Amino acid sequence: MSYRVCFVCTGNICRSPMAEAVLRARIADGPLDGLVEVDSAGTDGWHEGEGADPRTAAVLEANGYACGHTARRFRPEWFSRLDLVVALDAGHLRELRRLAPTEEDARKVRLLRSYDPAADPADLDVPDPYYGGADGFEECLEMVEAASEGLLAAIQEQVEEQAA
Template identity: 80%
Template sequence: MTYRVCFVCTGNICRSPMAESVFRARVEEAGLADLVEVDSAGTGGWHEGEGADPRAAAVLEDNGYALDHTARQFQPSWFSRLDLVVALDAGHLRALRRPTEQDAAKVRLLRSYDPAAGDDLDVPDPYYGARDGFDECLEMVERASAGLLAAVREEVEGRAA
């Protein structure tokens, strides 16, 4: 049975596609690609149908990550097919926790999987800044991905048992 993870940011052109690309690479490296499905969406539909922000795409490419992305808006009906919804900041977390209590239990902040993150669990939005903000975003995503992979692996292995 496939375990489904969806990363969510504001417009689905910067942070969530970056998280999707990084985590997909980690899943593939771990040999879990047949068991874990990874995608992303935005809380709003402002960029629906567009590709990732060119700066996000460049940072991913420069760091060896593949990206094939078309922005879309998260739909509450998706909760029924998702196992984990990963928000990139507290605003996304609040927006996603509106549905049922059962659905809200599926939503976590990405940086909650990074033990070194401290109290600030937001991945800052790099959209209005320069390239270095995208580099910083990638670093945060990469650091949190190890803990997220461990949690997902545990869930997947628990299902198989």
């Protein structure tokens, strides 16, 4: 049985597909390959069916990440099949916990940067780069990469507990 993770941002074209691509690459390079499924979605459906923002794709490709992506909206019924729902900012966290059918489902929702030990606990948001320039997408990738190691360690611990 796979451990399932879904990253969630607003439109599913910038931050969440970026986080999905980074974690997917980290998993492919280690002992969790084949044991973890990674996905992403948006809290809103504005971009459903579209690919990742071209600036997201460019930053990912420039840094060696694959980016095949189609945007979609998060559905509350997905909670039953997910082990972890990773929000990219506090607004997403609140929205996802509001959508959660049960308290147990609400506890599955975490902020991505909560896995980065160097992040300021008072500001765990990954800023939305959509309305800015390329530098915002690069900053977003840096934040995602910084949190990915801690997230990967937490997932590995959960996978090991499930296997025990």
